[in-house]
Amino acid sequence: MKVYIDENSASKLPDDLEMELITDSESATGFKGSWARFKKHKLAVVSMVMVLLLLLMAILAPVLAPYDPDENRPLERLAKPSLAHPFGQDHLGRDILSRVIWGSRVSLSVGFIAGSLSLVVGVVLGALAGYYGGWVDNVIMRIAEIFVTIPQFLLVIAVVAALGPSLNNLMIVIGLTSWNGYARQVRAKVMQIKQLDYIEAAQALGCDDKRIIFKHILPNAVVPIIVMATLNIASVIILESSLTFLGFGAQPPQSTWGSILNEGRTYILRAPHISTYPGLAIMLTVLSFNLMGDGLRDALDPKMKI
Amino acid sequence: MKKFILQRFFLALLTLLGITIIVFSLMHLAPGDPVTTIAGRETDPKIVAAIREEWGFDQPVVIQYFTWLSKALRGDFGMSFINRMNVVELIGTRLPYTLKLNLVASVIGLAIAFPVGIIAAVKKYSLFDYISTFLALLSQSMPSFWLSLMMISFFTARLGLLPSSGSETWKHYIMPATVLGTTWAAGLTRMIRSSMMEVLTEDYVRTARAKGLKESVVVYRHALRNAMVPIATSLAYWIAYLVTGSVIVEVIFALPGIGRLMISSLNNRDYFVVQAVILLTSSAVLVANLAVDVLYVVIDPRIRYD
Numbered sequence: 001m002k003v004y005i006d007e008n009s010a011s012k013l014p015d016d017l018e019m020e021l022i023t024d025s026e027s028a029t030g031f032k033g034s035w036a037r038f039k040k041h042k043l044a045v046v047s048m049v050m051v052l053l054l055l056l057m058a059i060l061a062p063v064l065a066p067y068d069p070d071e072n073r074p075l076e077r078l079a080k081p082s083l084a085h086p087f088g089q090d091h092l093g094r095d096i097l098s099r100v101i102w103g104s105r106v107s108l109s110v111g112f113i114a115g116s117l118s119l120v121v122g123v124v125l126g127a128l129a130g131y132y133g134g135w136v137d138n139v140i141m142r143i144a145e146i147f148v149t150i151p152q153f154l155l156v157i158a159v160v161a162a163l164g165p166s167l168n169n170l171m172i173v174i175g176l177t178s179w180n181g182y183a184r185q186v187r188a189k190v191m192q193i194k195q196l197d198y199i200e201a202a203q204a205l206g207c208d209d210k211r212i213i214f215k216h217i218l219p220n221a222v223v224p225i226i227v228m229a230t231l232n233i234a235s236v237i238i239l240e241s242s243l244t245f246l247g248f249g250a251q252p253p254q255s256t257w258g259s260i261l262n263e264g265r266t267y268i269l270r271a272p273h274i275s276t277y278p279g280l281a282i283m284l285t286v287l288s289f290n291l292m293g294d295g296l297r298d299a300l301d302p303k304m305k306i
Numbered sequence: 307m308k309k310f311i312l313q314r315f316f317l318a319l320l321t322l323l324g325i326t327i328i329v330f331s332l333m334h335l336a337p338g339d340p341v342t343t344i345a346g347r348e349t350d351p352k353i354v355a356a357i358r359e360e361w362g363f364d365q366p367v368v369i370q371y372f373t374w375l376s377k378a379l380r381g382d383f384g385m386s387f388i389n390r391m392n393v394v395e396l397i398g399t400r401l402p403y404t405l406k407l408n409l410v411a412s413v414i415g416l417a418i419a420f421p422v423g424i425i426a427a428v429k430k431y432s433l434f435d436y437i438s439t440f441l442a443l444l445s446q447s448m449p450s451f452w453l454s455l456m457m458i459s460f461f462t463a464r465l466g467l468l469p470s471s472g473s474e475t476w477k478h479y480i481m482p483a484t485v486l487g488t489t490w491a492a493g494l495t496r497m498i499r500s501s502m503m504e505v506l507t508e509d510y511v512r513t514a515r516a517k518g519l520k521e522s523v524v525v526y527r528h529a530l531r532n533a534m535v536p537i538a539t540s541l542a543y544w545i546a547y548l549v550t551g552s553v554i555v556e557v558i559f560a561l562p563g564i565g566r567l568m569i570s571s572l573n574n575r576d577y578f579v580v581q582a583v584i585l586l587t588s589s590a591v592l593v594a595n596l597a598v599d600v601l602y603v604v605i606d607p608r609i610r611y612d
Binding site: 143146149150151152153154155157158159161163164234241246247248261268269272275276279282283287291294 | 335336337458470554557572
């Protein structure tokens with residue numbers, strides 16, 4: 001049996017009409033309403049606190065780390081977790097807790113730097129495609145299509161390997177290959193907004209395109225951008241740690257969570273604790289960003305789909 | 307409809323062209339003369355000269371590209387001088403391992419994602435829903451290399467149940483396929499849950515229930531069929547997901563598949579192999595996307611194209 005769906009059903013009602021129908025505080029607009037909705041998400045609030053704590057940990061690494069992360073203690077190699085070394089010691093006798101704390105600096109900065117790069121590229125390309133349409137849109141969306149089709153992991157790993165494995169190369173390549181989602185979201189939003197009357201008014205007043213795009217259109221796309229950025233940081237951190245694990249990211253002596261795991265892999269049968277804790281750190285960080293992104297989406301724009 | 311399929315086909319060809327340009331450029335990103343890089347340990351000047359001649363490396367880059375493209379179109383991806391084997395044959399010997407791994411992983415992924423996603427949507431906000439959604443998010447936040455290492459430390463080191471490396475028996479596939487399958491299932495479960503939840507609130511589902519249809523008919527015939535449209539889109543990217551996961555899992559569990567070949571070729575700068583692997587997987591993703599686009603018309607007769 002086939003069922004016909006009316007395309008023009010309630011979901012297409014103008015947003016402001018729905019707003020008038022629902023009046024309780026949790027559907028209020030603006031910062032207050034969003035914050036009320038976000039607070040309802042217990043997990044999202046917890047994860048936001050987690051993200052803040054992680055940032056604090058990265059900033060305060062020199063104070064928090066109990067030992068010098070690079071100090072070798074050959075006599076204590078592969079030592080199991082103890083009171084003095086809660087996460088144990090690695091194959092050179094280095095304190096893993098200190099290494100995990102210091103590693104958070106690199107992993108989080110990669111998340112933010114590569115994430116910001118993809119955000120800028122994606123927002124600019126998406127805005128151009130949405131605003132100008134026509135061949136500009138066609139060219140940009142074709143390029144986006146190419147980057148969606150080539151498995152990102154393979155592309156990043158191949159380009160980084162060709163350029164020479166390093167953290168900087170890794171960040172740049174990740175940033176330049178993960179702008180797709182932003183471009184699509186921003187493009188859709190820009191196309192929707194540029195038809196509104198106030199944009200026509202701005203054009204009639206003689207605003208140039210740059211001002212219209214950045215001052216009048218893009219502020220409307222801030223919500224999906226924030227949500228995407230949060231989720232994007234999570235995926236960048238996983239990508240970075242996977243590539244570093246395979247040897248294509250940070251090179252020693254620089255250490256990230258991925259590289260501690262890479263070193264621990266050799267000793268997985270004898271000393272699994274080396275790999276356990278940095279992995280937990282990655283998982284906790286990624287989970288926090290993911291949950292926070294989900295919470296933000298539900299709070300700021302429940303109808304958004306990512 | 308015929309016009310739509312033709313148009314999609316044309317766009318896919320355009321995307322493929324873009325992919326070939328990127329894949330071809332990889333070789334030129336690396337510093338140094340590509341010919342000596344490709345020749346690897348082969349230092350005989352006669353052979354090096356022959357490669358230069360055959361692939362037009364003495365010609366301008368544009369000509370090189372077309373030489374490479376025309377060979378690739380005829381199925382000639384060159385020689386792997388490291389493995390002393392034709393690239394296509396080399397991939398042929400490795401592909402069965404990856405296919406076997408991915409087949410088992412896909413079965414595991416589908417067997418988890420569909421029942422869990424559907425039940426979570428039907429019983430939304432129940433305990434089952436909360437637990438399964440959280441587990442899915444947890445699994446999505448878990449780096450697959452870490453999960454692999456933890457499984458090895460438990461099932462191999464502690465219990466001595468499963469082998470940690472190799473491909474000789476079916477037991478060797480259990481851990482890698484489980485890691486790959488569950489990681490993929492996590493994203494798919496969330497996707498299925500959210501599309502099902504959306505469809506289940508539609509008027510036609512209420513109508514079907516009001517008619518007194520059995521719940522199973524409502525869920526599977528009325529809801530699931532309509533929810534399949536977005537689900538099918540995400541299934542199209544399943545190849546990209548699995549290929550990415552295969553790389554990590556094959557390296558850790560020492561399965562001699564395509565993923566491991568890719569990494570060893572990158573380490574040896576064996577670019578003909580890298581090019582062929584990326585082009586092959588990207589084409590597979592492209593074909594899957596094209597197939598889904600065309601299948602939409604079958605799944606959802608309402609979709610009209612202009």
